[in-house]
Amino acid sequence: MEFRDLAVRHPVADDHPSVLRVLDRWWGGFEGSTGSVQRALLLPRLFFQHFADSSFIAERDGELVGFLVGFLSQSRHDESYVHFVGVSPEEQRGGLGRYLYGLFFDYSRGHGRSVVRAITSAANSGSYEFHTRMGFDVEPSPAEFEGRPVQPDYDGPGLDRVSFVRRI
Incomplete structure (x- = not known):
């Protein structure tokens, strides 16, 4: 699967508000206001500051279309962990989630996981x-x-x- 028109990069702290803005729409209001609060609480800014090297932002024409927040376990040296991943509804079932996971798997293997x-x-x-x-x-x-x-x-x-x- 090719994503030539996709720009993939590591996140920066300034990406945090953009990701939070799409959560409710991308999750279709899943679990109502309780779900909205839980999703926001799961993605504090610290992930965009301290786990950027192992996380990915995908954009098409400057618009956020996907992200994966993951990290290498500091306690289990053969493991890594995908903390949160999202793909815009328009991009779902097109392979973008699989692609982002593939990048994370490659990163993890490259770090001995x-x-x-x-x-x-x-x-x-x-x-x-x-x-x-x-x-x-x-x-x-x-x-x-x-x-x-x-x-x-x-x-x-x-x-x-x-x-x-x-x-x-």
Whole structure:
């Protein structure tokens, strides 16, 4: 898949407001105002300041069309972690998410990592389907939500998550 008309770069702190502005539209208001607050809280400016080398911004004609925020684990030296990824609705199903993950996999391998981890909310079926299509395995868990294995209270009370792992 080629993305010749796409400009991909590492984020800078000034990208933070632009990313926050698209979250509600890109997620289609998923989980209402609670989801909006959770998404914003998951992406504080510090990710654009301190994890820029391992993260990516994709733009077409100067407009944000995708991003991936990831980092190398400092505690697990063979692992890296995709913290948050987004692709504009107009670009979804066109390979951009896969492309951004590919860049992150290459970056991770280049830094001696062989495992990539990610999570998603229990209710985000689209993310679940994307990750499983990308070759991620769902980690075993003691509970299910709509047939998807979830880690109960993973991010705090009532914040169940699906946990993914992929060897690269």
